[in-house]
Amino acid sequence: MGDPRRxxxxxxxxxxxxxxxxxxxxxxxxxxxxxxxxxxVVLQTELGLTENDRVHTIRVSTADxxxxxxxxxxxxPGDYVQFVSxxxxxxxxxxxxxxxxxxxxxxxxxxxxxxSPPLLELGARFVVSFVGAPVGRYPYRLEGNRGPGxxxxxxxxxxx
Numbered sequence: 001m002g003d004p005r006r007x008x009x010x011x012x013x014x015x016x017x018x019x020x021x022x023x024x025x026x027x028x029x030x031x032x033x034x035x036x037x038x039x040x041v042v043l044q045t046e047l048g049l050t051e052n053d054r055v056h057t058i059r060v061s062t063a064d065x066x067x068x069x070x071x072x073x074x075x076x077p078g079d080y081v082q083f084v085s086x087x088x089x090x091x092x093x094x095x096x097x098x099x100x101x102x103x104x105x106x107x108x109x110x111x112x113x114x115x116s117p118p119l120l121e122l123g124a125r126f127v128v129s130f131v132g133a134p135v136g137r138y139p140y141r142l143e144g145n146r147g148p149g150x151x152x153x154x155x156x157x158x159x160x
Contacts, residue, residue, distance in 0.1 A: 039080070047127065054079040055127075058151065060119065062089040066142035066149035074154045077133055081153055083126045085119040091144045092118050093126050103134040130155050 037056060039049040049055065054076070059069045060083050068083075075081060083093050093116040097105045108114045116126035135155050142149040 037079075043080075043082070043127065049080070056081045058083050058153075059086045060084065060091045060093070060142060061086040062091070062144060062146050065147035066091060066144050068140075068142055068149060068151040071151040072154065073151070074156060075130055076158050077130055077135065077155055079130050079155075081128045081130065083116065083119070083128075085122060085124045088120075088122050089145045090118050090120055091124075091142060092116055094141045094143060095138060096141060099139060101136065104136055104138060107133050108138075128153075 033051055034054065037054040038051050039053055039055045043049045043055060056073055056075055056079060058073060058081060061067050073081065085091050095108050095114045097108060097114055111129065113128050119126060133155050135157060138153040138155065140150055140153065
């Protein structure tokens with residue numbers, strides 16, 4: 001029958017191999033985070049985001065009208081979008097609720113994200129969470145010191 005201690009060591013080795021195989025399989029399924037979408041230290045500290053959260057950036061500035069760069073942004077449910085002021089002019093981000101279908105309107109209302117406070121300083125930001133957001137188009141308006149501008153965020157399921 002053999003030495004029982006030897007059998008226990010073999011079983012222990014098999015358990016370690018099995019755990020390593022499970023770990024390896026899980027690790028292979030995880031794609032590393034896109035470094036451009038990893039939240040900075042401020043967002044991690046203030047909002048509790050982690051390196052696995054995805055934060056997209058829309059830069060807001062003023063010329064003859066309020067400008068957003070990019071004008072259209074595609075995100076996934078669960079992503080975040082930060083609007084960042086690139087100048088010292090006043091900017092406000094507004095999602096016109098009357099232009100949205102009921103599920104998207106309800107989401108922005110329920111989460112209190114239908115409008116930003118005034119962004120008054122260079123680098124000021126307004127972060128919108130799309131955690132639990134219905135898929136679809138979220139047009140927004142930019143208001144401030146010049147003519148209004150705007151853009152659109154499209155929440156879509158990732159392609160497989």
